[in-house]
Amino acid sequence: MIRSLAPEVVNQIAAGEVVERPASVVKELVENAIDAGGRRIRVEVDAGGCERIRVIDDGDGFLPEDLPLAFASHATSKLSVLQDLDHIATLGFRGEALASIGSVARASIRSRRHDRDAGAEIHCDGGRIGEPQPCGCPTGSQLEIRDLFYNTPARRRFLKSPGTEKARIQELLAELALARLDLDLTLVADGREVLRLPAGQSLTERFASCFGRELARGLLPVERAFGELRVEGVIGEPDLARRDSKLELLYVNGRQARENSAVHAIRQAYREFLMGGRFPIYALTVALPPDQVDVNVHPRKAEVRFLESRKVAGCLHETVRAALQGRAAAASAGGVALAPELPRARSGFPDLPRDLFGRADGGAVPEPTAATSAPPVVVRDGADRPPFGHKSATQDPAANPDQNAGPAPAARPNPFARANGRFLQVHDLYLLLEGPDGLLIVDQHALHERVVYERLRAEHRARAVTVQQLLVPTVVELHPGEKAWLLEVAEDLAAEGLQVGEFSPSAMAIYGVPAVLAKTAPERLLRALLADDGADARPRLREQISERFHSMACRAAVMGGDRLTDEEIAALLQAASTLEHPHNCPHGRPTVLTFTHGELERYFRRRC
């Protein structure tokens, strides 16, 4: 017999998608608080949120007459008509979160609007919504969730230990916090304050509060505008790379969101600097008109889709690549620009201007009157506000006068350019050098590899592009999308020596390949470009070419175990002093380890 499900059951099932664990409850509640204009948000959790979660905000509060609807599904004040979905400027929009949470826990809301004398309170217990009652409370809202999953034991069993759940909540809040520097956020777990993020911190400061000072030291600020699209934030020095991708933080219009081609494009930009299996760290936000992005593609809103994903990926790639190259270029320029008193080149980056990642001033908070006088169902802010929490520097140069000049790419100087020429080879593998900042230990193979690689690359760049023609065109069957893309970029590819053309409605033909890649199977070359979805065609092909130089350089370089004469070492260091990227071998392994004067002194207790 087929029966329709009781609404409570429907909500419980839906809750499975929205509410996975305590951290997802916290996420929804904090996002609601932000949407309500809260500036000061306090999160309290007991036993990792399994027993109790409380989120207190100083936002607009609920209209008392809206309270009964709060726990109803598909009830939202944030959108009314379908078209609104095309330009969502709030974090919530489905009207699903509270209904889902209320169906799997004992939830309550107390709230007072600033223009009312009294507040009201409502309970929802496993989906049963109570009657609103008047109560006294400060302005804003306070949501309390007890006994999560008490009525769905199966889900309860999937919860991890309270410690793990607490850690996830902390991570999540930190990630949210980076997108909104204008918020004052506090996390209290089991009565102890574990995260305290005052409003107005710079992105770097906030990064430091959330993830530690060590990491925050190696952050490079970036900012680029590409027409309506803006990319800004911080990227980590390659040597901060991690074994997991937890600190790859991407935000779209103030919302943390994954988008595969974007993530991939950023990783590609890092590739030359990273060892395999390492992930860069960054916190980057993409700001673009809301109609350019679909946020409604994932039940927990964890993913977004871009209307023009290639373009976005291209902009991210370009921003990151330029910053990494810029840092290297400034380094090889001699490092004179660097203040000599810096203990380590990578510390002391200029702090980010405050409004890069959210407004430090009051601008992001909507005028309260606008919301109160509006009909109960509105799209908050609509189009008049720049994409979530951002105000672009180009629109408001006064807010940050030196913004247009752009932060000078801070850079690590080429250590070999400044070494004093004294060296020692040890273990037939390492070179010890005396640099101005301290002691350098060099891996002779890695450094030589970099030298050969840059020479090959320079030689390649200096000569005309050559094409090994193919006897018979190689025909490659493709997806219509892949084919359309190839046709679009055919000219770019030809400029690098890969000649492709349309063969049939479902296939492309390769007529010639770059002569330096003549030994690679043409189809494999083409497929490698396609697999590398995300970045632009030409850089991708160039990467394939560089790949060949990598392996040639590796074979040509001196090995660990080769004893070098003083003349050879001097020649190697001489060649290294003009390197574009002296710090990593082409595979991303470090070439040099530095012990600064300070570090040596601390170690030998010459200074504390």
Place this chain on the structure above:
Amino acid sequence: MKILCDRTQLQEAVGVVSSVVPTKSPKPILHNLLLRVDDEGITLFATDLEMAAKTRLDAVKVSRKGLLLLPAREASALLRELSDPTVTMDSTDQRCRIESGGGSFVLLGEDPSQFPEEIKLVSNKRVELPAGRLLRMIQESAFAAAREETRYAINGVLFDLAAGCLRLVATDGRRLALSYQNIDAAQAEFKVVVPLRALTTLSRAIPEGSKDPLQIAVGDKQIEFTFGKTQLISQLLECRFPDYEGVVPKAADTSVEIQKAVLESALRKTAILCSDDLRMVKFEVGDQALRITAESSARGRADVSVDVNVKGAGGSINFNPDYILEALRVCQLDQVRLDMSDDSMPAKFTLGESFTYVVMPISGT
């Protein structure tokens, strides 16, 4: 089984079939040779499942018939080391005792019934030609086949028999080598691709210049070469071979005749100054002269001019010198010819009476 036979003959027979034994196989039984002893002699058989070799040894004194598996590597190494003119082999229960010149060795075999069956090829598509001639054809073609083991590369040589002419063709997509031979009596027709490995194995079994007949038989999925008492069977490659006839240029704007030795030496000298990553030399054909140059910003420049016979307009074209040098290495003519047209059109080298080589140039963009 128990036999007495000539050591050298046995060593040769074991050597022939051992050439197909895989060095590392997840199926260890394939590391063995199968010996079948009947009243008249021994049949030796080995396979790696893609290829199988079989040979026959008749000058054997058989005391006891039987089947036996012998570990191939140990057996051939041992036979090579022994010095007595004869050996006796005596096996019971998968253990084989080999005795020769006062030494006694026991090799542990495996259960012969577990060994893959010999393949019997049924086919009426047969041709015969002198073995030494096929060896040359293989040498003149196989070098141009793709070496890289990718899904897209053809690691084999096309055997195309049609209208009484057998053509062997190989290409890696950048150059193509074609060697042919008229076989008047041939009625059959086939067009199959034979894996390089089989041809390398076969080449090793044929002495240079041998006039002895060699038979080729082609079935649906296999090809069989019979040479003397030895047979080699190989699976065919299932792939689409490009239309080679369309690729060989029929006409040319410029023809150059040049001494093979002169061309080879000029190329070797210029190639030294190519860069490692871009192997490219430039041919400029002028008035009765060929100039070959190479340049690398890191190494320097080479410039060699040689006298040649030129017919036609002349012009210039770039090649990977390695492609030409590899072909010259198997060329037996004193005088070779280059026919070329445009710097982006295929160029044709005539390197033998029945040996044609087509190379695609390197062009600018």
